Structure formats: structure tokens, C-alpha cells
Amino acid sequence: xxxxxxxxxxxxxxxxxxxxxxxxxxxxxxxxxxxxxxxxxxxxxxxxxxxxxxxxxxxxxxxxxxxxxxxxxxxxxxxxxxxxxxxxxxxxxxxxxxxxxxxxxxxxxxxxxxxxxxxxxxxxxxxxxxxxxxxxxxxxxxxxxxxxxxxxxxxxxxxxxxxxxxxxxxxxxxxxxxxxxxxxxxxxxxxxxxxxxxxxxxxxxxxxxxxxxxxxxxxxxxxxxxxxxxxxxxxxxxxxxxxxxxxxxxxxxxxxxxxxxxxxxxxxxxxxxxxxxxxxxxxxxxxxxxxxxxxxxxxxxxxxxxxxxxxxxxxxxxxxxxxxxxxxxxxxxxxxxxxxxxxxxxxxxxxxxxxxxxxxxxxxxxxxxxxxxxxxxxxxxxxxxxxxxxxxxxxxxxxxxxxxxxxxxxxxxxxxxxxxxxxxxxxxxxxxxxxxxxxxxxxxxxxxxxxxxxxxxxxxxxxxxxxxxxxxxxxxxxxxxxxx
Numbered sequence: 001x002x003x004x005x006x007x008x009x010x011x012x013x014x015x016x017x018x019x020x021x022x023x024x025x026x027x028x029x030x031x032x033x034x035x036x037x038x039x040x041x042x043x044x045x046x047x048x049x050x051x052x053x054x055x056x057x058x059x060x061x062x063x064x065x066x067x068x069x070x071x072x073x074x075x076x077x078x079x080x081x082x083x084x085x086x087x088x089x090x091x092x093x094x095x096x097x098x099x100x101x102x103x104x105x106x107x108x109x110x111x112x113x114x115x116x117x118x119x120x121x122x123x124x125x126x127x128x129x130x131x132x133x134x135x136x137x138x139x140x141x142x143x144x145x146x147x148x149x150x151x152x153x154x155x156x157x158x159x160x161x162x163x164x165x166x167x168x169x170x171x172x173x174x175x176x177x178x179x180x181x182x183x184x185x186x187x188x189x190x191x192x193x194x195x196x197x198x199x200x201x202x203x204x205x206x207x208x209x210x211x212x213x214x215x216x217x218x219x220x221x222x223x224x225x226x227x228x229x230x231x232x233x234x235x236x237x238x239x240x241x242x243x244x245x246x247x248x249x250x251x252x253x254x255x256x257x258x259x260x261x262x263x264x265x266x267x268x269x270x271x272x273x274x275x276x277x278x279x280x281x282x283x284x285x286x287x288x289x290x291x292x293x294x295x296x297x298x299x300x301x302x303x304x305x306x307x308x309x310x311x312x313x314x315x316x317x318x319x320x321x322x323x324x325x326x327x328x329x330x331x332x333x334x335x336x337x338x339x340x341x342x343x344x345x346x347x348x349x350x351x352x353x354x355x356x357x358x359x360x361x362x363x364x365x366x367x368x369x370x371x372x373x374x375x376x377x378x379x380x381x382x383x384x385x386x387x388x389x390x391x392x393x394x395x396x397x398x399x400x401x402x403x404x405x406x407x408x409x410x411x412x413x414x415x416x417x418x419x420x421x422x423x424x425x426x427x428x429x430x431x432x433x434x435x436x437x438x439x440x441x442x443x444x445x446x447x448x449x450x451x452x453x454x455x456x457x458x459x460x461x462x463x464x465x466x467x468x469x470x471x472x473x474x475x476x477x478x479x480x481x482x483x484x
Contacts, residue, residue: 112127125168129167170300182262189258228258406469408441
């Protein structure tokens with residue numbers, strides 16, 4: 001067993017560390033009746049400096065997560081290999097290997113301290129949250145659930161699958177305490193900065209704009225969002241001896257303009273804070289939903305920085321802030337009225353989804369025919385919708401064939417020739433012609449004597465065209481899923 005593996009928490013280091021102690025105040029709890037909802041806020045990173053810094057932040061955090069997962073795999077293997085230690089004292093064996101939340105956090109701190117470049121882009125708070133996320137996967141492997149099932153060993157993963165940097169929830173007991181990715185600004189300030197030119201000047205508050213018709217345009221945001229600036233000084237409310245109002249140096253907490261995500265961490269202070277403007281959805285009827293989630297900043301709870309593949313965005317990635325709000329999900333007034341009317345009907349509904357149609361049945365909740373009749377309806381696709389569906393299926397099959405050809409062309413040693421290609425090679429050999437190079441082998445995968453492929457799919461080489469083609473297909477399927 002290596003020394004790195006057992007370097008979790010030596011007794012001498014643990015005794016030398018100073019701890020803050022237990023919290024003496026009342027612990028904040030969310031409450032049983034408090035609901036949670038998440039809203040996605042697109043971020044504009046089109047500036048060259050902002051885009052570079054976000055990419056460097058993701059690269060640094062991916063290095064931390066990869067190192068933590070590799071350490072976790074090694075520690076898990078050592079834990080299961082030590083049968084005697086595990087049977088005698090399983091908890092002590094886990095503590096010695098660093099298989100705990102605190103042990104995983106200390107591993108992350110050591111990786112950051114020993115590296116020279118990580119401290120320029122990330123903070124210890126980000127490393128701690130990432131270590132906690134890795135530990136959640138490890139704990140699901142070490143400890144079975146109620147059904148006795150364990151999850152597999154934590155995998156290292158790939159760079160393309162790393163899409164989320166977890167943030168820390170804000171403090172609801174101390175004002176102006178929100179680490180990692182705080183969201184600054186107000187919805188009223190965003191409306192004042194990017195209000196539509198045709199919007200009535202009498203509309204000055206978000207609540208007034210929410211009462212407009214769904215077809216009314218509220219926002220007119222530019223293609224490239226300007227970066228909000230932090231105010232320099234603000235008035236304190238006191239008056240000096242000369243009768244002038246006193247001022248103080250302002251912070252981002254005093255910013256009441258357009259919404260922006262601010263990251264103030266990292267040792268690279270010469271470049272300033274990382275400020276990412278928020279682009280709010282400006283489609284028809286979107287404003288009431290924004291008012292429901294963003295008009296009360298006290299309900300903002302947590303922000304995670306998330307990226308998704310987007311071929312049209314600079315660098316191939318689109319960045320979003322996933323804001324968790326302490327409120328229920330949004331439902332339009334028409335939806336709420338329809339749900340209330342359905343609850344007063346005292347009827348039960350059932351849906352049967354088939355391959356080509358959807359059957360809906362409604363009957364009284366007492367299951368007695370005297371209380372009402374049974375109503376049925378069927379929803380079927382029209383001829384135009386069937387034609388569009390068939391066309392989309394043909395394009396999807398063509399895309400999958402193109403992906404398969406690209407994979408075979410870049411991994412020639414892992415695929416054999418098809419029957420037709422083999423027959424042609426034999427005919428050319430019998431005729432004395434030189435062998436022709438097969439660019440895309442169409443046969444089966446290369447396997448060993450047991451019939452197992454010699455190389456897994458995840459270890460094969462993929463071309464840039466393959467990734468772009470797969471990205472375009474994923475975006476299309478994501479749009480279809482969102483519309484459904």
C-alpha cells in the first residue's frame with residue numbers, strides 16, 4: 001500500500017489543527033413545508049477574457065475532481081482488500097484510509113496546496129464542495145441503501161462529462177454571506193437596464209410588467225451583454241458635521257442593477273472579479289415566471305455553475321447558472337384555474353399511451369355509473385405529423401450510420417472487414433491485383449477467444465467530426481425532449 005494512500009489524517013496533524021468549534025447559535029433549517037425549485041439562467045461569456053477565465057476555472061476544477069476520484073478508487077480498493085482490518089474495526093479502517101467527508105476534503109486541500117496553478121483559479125471553498133460531491137458517490141458504494149444495494153466504485157470519468165461545478169448555499173441567518181457563486185443585482189434593475197422600447201413608460205416595477213398580456217415584449221437584451229460594474233461608493237444614511245451625507249466603499253452587495261454572477265475567489269487578483277452577465281429568457285409569456293423566481297432575493301438559496309455542449313457558442317460550450325429557489329414551481333394562472341376546476345369535478349382520469357395514439361378516460365371517483373357517465377377520447381397523429389416523424393427518424397438513422405462510419409474509420413484495428421469486403425479482397429488476390437486499403441471496415445468488432453471485445457468503446461479514438469456530429473444530435477434530441 002502506498003504512502004499517499006494512507007496519508008489521510010495523521011494524529012500529529014490532527015492535533016495541531018485548530019477548529020472553530022460547534023455552532024452556538026440556532027441552526028437554520030429549511031422546514032418541512034418549504035418547497036424547492038430550480039431555474040436556469042443563461043450566462044453571457046462572449047468576452048475573450050471572461051471565456052478564458054471560465055474555461056480555466058473548469059479545467060482546474062476538473063483536475064481536482066479527477067485527482068479526488070483516483071484517490072477514492074485507490075482507497076476503496078484498499079478498504080475491500082483489507083479483510084482482517086475491516087472485520088475487526090471497519091470504521092477505524094475507513095478513517096485511516098481517509099474514507100470520510102473530512103478525509104476527502106483534506107485530500108482536496110493537499111492537492112490544491114501542492115499545485116502552483118490551482119490556487120490561481122479556484123478557492124478552498126470550491127475544492128471542499130467538490131470533495132463533498134465525490135464523497136457522496138463513495139458513500140453510496142461503501143454503505144448499502146435500505147434494499148441492501150450498493151453502487152459501483154467511483155469512476156474517474158472524462159473531461160466531456162464534467163459539466164457541473166457545485167456551489168455553496170447562502171446563509172439565511174447572516175446577511176451578505178454567500179460563498180462561491182453569488183448572484184447579484186435585482187430583477188427591477190434588469191428591467192430598468194434592458195426594458196423594451198415599446199414598453200409603456202408607466203410600467204416601472206416587475207409586478208406591473210407581470211400583469212401585461214402574454215404577447216407584450218418586456219425585455220430587449222443586446223446580442224452581447226455588457227459586463228455590469230460594481231458601484232464605487234454608497235451613502236450610509238448619516239450626515240457629517242458639514243451637513244454632507246457620509247459615504248463608504250461599495251461592494252457587490254450594493255449592486256442593484258442588472259443580474260450578474262460574480263466569482264471573487266482565486267489568487268489571480270490582478271484580473272479582478274469574474275463577472276458573468278445573466279441573459280434572462282425574453283420569450284412571450286416568460287416574464288411572470290421570472291417574477292415568481294427572481295423578484296424576491298431572500299428566497300435565493302444556491303447557485304451551481306453548469307455548462308452544456310453547444311456548437312453555436314464560442315468554444316463549443318454554453319454556460320448557465322442553476323439557481324435553487326426556496327419556493328414552489330411556477331404555474332400560469334390558466335393552469336392553476338384548470339387544476340382547481342378539475343379538483344372540483346370529483347372525477348378520476350386515466351391515460352393509456354400506445355405506439356400511435358393516446359387514450360384518455362374520465363369516470364366518477366365513486367366508480368358508480370349513476371354518478372356520471374364515462375367519457376373517453378383518443379389523440380392521434382395527423383398525416384403531416386406522421387410524415388414529419390418519419391423524416392426525423394430517417395435523419396436520425398443516417399446520423400447514427402455516419403457516427404458508426406467515423407468510429408470505424410478512426411479505429412481500424414478494432415474492426416474486421418465485412419463479407420463483401422472480404423470477398424472482394426479474395427478476388428483481387430486471386431487475380432494478382434494489389435490489396436486495396438479499406439478505409440471503413442464494415443465487419444464485427446475484434447474479440448478475444450472468449451468472444452469479449454478487445455477494447456471497450458470508451459477507450460476508442462474519436463475524431464473531432466465525430467464529437468461535433470454527436471453534439472449536434474444531442475442538441476436536437478434535447479430540444480425535442482424540452483418541447484415534449
